[in-house]
Amino acid sequence: MSDNTTLKVSDYLREPLILLNTNFNSTDELFNGVNDIAFAEGFVTDQFLPKIKAREATFPTGLQLEDRGVAIPHTDADTINKEFVAVVVNQQPISFKRMDDPDSTTPVKVAFVLGLNQPHAQLEMLQSLMGIIQDSSILDKLEAATDQKDIQQILN
Amino acid sequence: MNKKINVLVACGAGIATSTVVMKKVEDLFKENNIEANLIQIKIAEAASKQDDADMLISTTVLPTQYKIPAIKAMGFLTGLGVDKVKAEILDTVKQIQSA
Numbered sequence: 568m569s570d571n572t573t574l575k576v577s578d579y580l581r582e583p584l585i586l587l588n589t590n591f592n593s594t595d596e597l598f599n600g601v602n603d604i605a606f607a608e609g610f611v612t613d614q615f616l617p618k619i620k621a622r623e624a625t626f627p628t629g630l631q632l633e634d635r636g637v638a639i640p641h642t643d644a645d646t647i648n649k650e651f652v653a654v655v656v657n658q659q660p661i662s663f664k665r666m667d668d669p670d671s672t673t674p675v676k677v678a679f680v681l682g683l684n685q686p687h688a689q690l691e692m693l694q695s696l697m698g699i700i701q702d703s704s705i706l707d708k709l710e711a712a713t714d715q716k717d718i719q720q721i722l723n
Numbered sequence: 724m725n726k727k728i729n730v731l732v733a734c735g736a737g738i739a740t741s742t743v744v745m746k747k748v749e750d751l752f753k754e755n756n757i758e759a760n761l762i763q764i765k766i767a768e769a770a771s772k773q774d775d776a777d778m779l780i781s782t783t784v785l786p787t788q789y790k791i792p793a794i795k796a797m798g799f800l801t802g803l804g805v806d807k808v809k810a811e812i813l814d815t816v817k818q819i820q821s822a
Contacts, residue, residue, distance in 0.1 A: 626735025626766070626783050630801050641739050666740075667797040669784055681739055693743045701802035 574692045576652055576699065577723040583608055584653035584680075585715040591657050594623055598640070601653050601680050610682055615646040619680075629663030629673040630700060636673025637700050638663040641681035652696070653680035654718055656709060677709050725820045727758040731772055731791075733781040737765035740782040740800055747799045748780060751809055757816055769793075777819045780812065792819070 583604050591597040602616040619642040629638045660674030679696060683689055699705050699722065708721045732748060734741035741763050752759050764772060766783045773779065779793040782800060792815045798808040 622735060628735075630797070631803075632801055633803065639739065641736060643736060644738060666782060666800075667784060667795055683738060690742055690746055693739060694746065697743055697800055697802075700800070 574689065575723065576692055576696050577719055579650060579652035579692060580654065580719055580722065581608075581610070581651045582715055584610070584651050585718050586653065586655045587712060587714065587718070589655055589657045590659075591655070591661055592659075594638075594640070594661060594663060595620060597655055597657070597661060597678060598623070598680075601655065605651070605653065605682065610647070610649045610651050612646050612648060615642065615682075618642040618646050623664070627664030627666055627669050629665045629675060631665055631667075631671075631673040632700070632703070632706075634703060635706065636660070636663060636665075636675040637706065638673075638675045638678040639681055639696070639700075640678060641683060644684040647682045647684040649682075650684055651680075651682040652692075653682065654678075654709070654722075655680065656712060656718075677706055725758070727760065728777040728816060728819055729760045729762065729775060731762050731764050731769055731776045731779045733764050733766040733769050733779060733783065735766055735783050737763060737768075744780060744782055744796050744799050748796075748812065751812060752816075755813060755816075757813075759816075778812075778815055 605611045622642045628640045629636050655678045660676050662672040663675045665671045665673050712718050732741050732745050745763050773789050773791050778791050780796045785793050794811050796808050798804040
């Protein structure tokens with residue numbers, strides 16, 4: 568495990584799973600949109616969509632930051648065939664329930680959908696993702712990105 | 724010599740956020756010379772594993788009451804209130820070790 572090379576968030580980006588200027592109105596719409604591509608491209612099993620929806624309902628993943636929300640939806644490792652971090656930048660904020668308080672919501676324009684199946688090998692990537700989430704200037708850039716290459720550069 | 728404590732680190736799936744929090748807690752304990760076993764779990768497993776543990780650190784809402792002290796550690800993910808979370812964890816460790 569320790570001899571794994573350090574992987575960055577950008578190493579987990581897959582071009583079809585960078586979704587910009589989307590118009591999702593709810594978390595379910597967002598999951599449907601990500602799953603349509605992820606399933607067609609073989610990244611996930613047919614259990615991914617029902618499981619990620621159920622998981623988000625029970626253990627939501629909205630993180631309330633100082634000036635906005637970010638979400639990191641994910642679900643069981645056995646639904647992931649090929650690992651990925653999908654980036655969704657929606658035009659309007661979507662209400663995500665908060666991880667620390669499911670009775671409250673947070674407005675999310677940028678969501679990172681994590682398709683992970685070996686979490687312990689990915690500590691560095693997850694830590695750098697948390698660093699990104701905590702940096703509002705990076706989130707500003709992600710929200711303003713116009714094409715997939717921008718996202719790859721910002722997260723590199 | 725303080726006793727070695729057993730700490731459950733939980734998140735919803737036991738896969739992403741608990742991995743990050745494990746590392747943060749490991750570092751915190753190392754800095755403070757606290758000896759601990761950290762066990763990464765899904766929050767759903769906490770009730771059945773609490774008998775063998777001294778405290779629970781979680782990134783999710785706590786679905787039930789536990790017999791052991793339970794701390795919400797969202798601050799490690801968002802960066803908001805990190806110092807408070809760390810202080811709460813260290814205080815709880817002290818209480819466990821002095822009990």
